[in-house]
Amino acid sequence: MPEDPRPSAPRRIMSLWFPRLAAEHLLRAAPGDTRPFAVVRDHGNMQLLWSLSAAASAAGLKPGQPLRDARAMCPELHTRLRNPQREAAFLTVLRRWAGKYSPWIAETAPESLLIDITGCAHLFGGEAELMEAIAGDCAGFGLTVQAGIADTVGAAWALAHHAGGTAAHNRTGDAVDAEARATRSRAARRHWVKGGPAPLAAAPAAPAGRIAPPGQTRSALAPLPLAALRLEPEVLAQLARLGLRRVEDLLNQPRAPLARRFGQALVLRIDQALGHVPEPVSPAPAERADAVRMTLPEPIGLETDIAAALDRLLPRLCATLEGRGMGIRTIRLQAFRTDGTMQWISAGLARPTHDPGRIRPLLAMKLSEIDAGFGIDMLRVEALQTEPVHREQARGHAEAGQAVSERLAAQTALDDLVTRIGARVGMEAVTRLHPGASHIPEKTAIVLAAAWSDPAPGWPAPAVPRPRLLWRPEPVSAPDAPRPPGLIRWRGRRLRVLSATGPERIAPEWWLDEPAWRTGVRDYWRVTVEGGERLWLYYAHGATMSAGWFCHGSFA
Template structure:
């Protein structure tokens, strides 16, 4: 018999309670998270109040509102719930170094040789429940020799085996027929099995070593992690509990329900191996400073940063990572918290590249009644390659290489991004297209490399381009002497052209359905230098248009 001990943790209200932690006011009424299911919205995660109101997971939102008019809902955010489960993964590391996630709401902990450090298995589970209660989370735990048994105890211990159709349960029958139910043993013909002493004894969530069979026997067959259709098929045959399966011929079960049923049963009972693949929690690169007395001056915050930032940079360098986004948190004495994010154009663990950005962010923090703790975290980081250090003789060459590598531009982008946002800073790259609108690509400067050399010797293009605007007063293909554009009359003094540009025949661009264009560079008497073209007409009518202006 294996000496392994597996703890399965299930957080049945993870999504809803995560939202309640962020906004405690949501717990004043029934609350649920909603997800899209085809063309309908269904409940994805419910609070305790919502469950008490009779709502259940997977219920259509319209039915839930009909049952509970005061229901509050928010859209589910799967990636944030996954990040929260990752935080619980790090928390579970206090009980054992072997922790694995069971998305979207579970954790698996290999407690082999660890339970005695917490006073035994019962005390350890009590510690788990106490920690989760402090975090405002509901948790159900199961402890057994195998992963399947621990999973079953965590999710089904204490639950009866329900009927697959309504009207078969004893309590739903008329009073006159209820007295004969024991003689008829109607549960053998598809009804729900009555509760027994064995069932109540199996409600414990700790299976003693070597006794997984006795702990699993009173549980419903759904505890074996079977598909819903298999559970329904077994229920129609009267096989509702695990003990009903253990007494059946295995060959008959495999022939009728497939080998998956037998495999799950053997895994839960320990007859078949089921490996656990623990994954180390992602590195948390952060430092914090708890202050003996509250501070409120900007200079004090910067002084604290000067002590925290070198530690964070050393951790980043040791991990071979470079920070891309930093989060500065200021925890106030009134239990409130304010934070600021700063981003770098390139991942780096250099202190001199981060400090100017953090100083700018620190100036925007409101100290309130005083700050008693500061926390600095690299919430986004990427691998960086090690660089060789140079001596004094190579200092000039190193500076030249640093400038040539674009570090100065990267620092400028980071500083501007702190004020404007990195998404607002863009750079232009040449594109492989002869169409004016597609001749260049606009990319985010922080996530792209500098543009290569632009092609030279091509036709002149205007500095400003806009969607083609119609020009009136000219009908013929020949360039007119006078035209009207944007409500004003213009007299053409000089013109250069035409330059014929054909559409991309392999693409259906709505702007180019007017066919071939003849472009002209014209100068008006008002000094404007416009880019006009005559569209010869395709699927749309011909005419004159203004497409841009030269500097």
């Protein structure tokens, strides 16, 4: 079959930014409220503005401003605490809505969507008409949206977030826009009288959405501020101190000096925006939440009421997972308050299970951490992490005894103990030792997390007894000879050697360069000193470091 001679359509990306997502999402429940409104977030011992309504922005408030300063500027400001999970859920709803325009959509938290509109724009009359349709839908939803369309993800994001913005400078009083208005006007008029070109009028503000024609990504990015490249704030501050304010100031700079001074991330962002480095749009996977919820007719606040609701929710969730052959590894209980906020507790298990009796105590011990506030009107239990749990196979009479033995030898009690301790101190803090594949004394055991490892089937016994206590080798003052000394000085004590057994020669791992083994081959001796103390001494024959005696452990 002959190939299609028509060239493939160029890749086109649309970025949608909802700058007031959190605030307008909450205001949808009160459409007639015109008071200045802001969503705040906790930051240390203070609260900062996170998302503002249009009325709050008109009052001069800015995101990131301390709440106490905002109330001084706008006493009638109405605030709500930020709920990141609810914002993410609302962004997911918007992603589903945007599926009417393209099937290839990705979320870029916390307030943006990326849409691959390649081959889709003509269905709506063109890119401009598509942008108008999206703006109309968002206006009907009560949302503010800014859009950008370009050939690359970075360029579309830059146009959506910074089209029409001005490049900020890092100066204080030496910039023209920092001078008095009368001084600037006289300077402009004097420059015009002397024969120069007339002063330019202020450029009109660019529209909220902007389209970069195909193949013109570079020219569309050039006038934008450097923040359009998605750089870290520290890098932006360094570039501003050098007088670099716009993207065009970096596009013509040699890459090697930029990478050496500001890191590879700066060069990568430039290449991604220009399309030299691919940046795919990865759509969100199909959602399948393993969760159950209960909506309460009246708010509750007692711990016993929450526990009673948990007794009804947890068996339903476990029954669903059991039917799919899955077990819970991490579980979370969410309590939704009447004021729109939410609090949660979570617990992890050492082994996946769908037994409600083994899961409930983990959540019950943390119920006291939930602050009901003005009341809880909905509870939700979600299995955050699940793993397969093998079902029991039918067994004959010959295998019945073996099945009973396996069930009696099961580590369920130990797993429950690890789970309960881990719920208090963290799963990573509960560890167990496993034999290590090394002949080096300090490497004969490795530390593993008990929740993600099985007990060692057997610990190989060494040919020569090893001490119960090991520490970093400590210098011992003794004659520089490979024979056991008669008198040693260790930890500030003079000790007389009564007996010595050995030697056991241990060579370093020649394929590794370890600083502790640069003294070369060691001859270990089991030494008994005055007072009955049994020490593990070795004589290092010396390699890249000098020879000598060291104490490595104790048998007591």
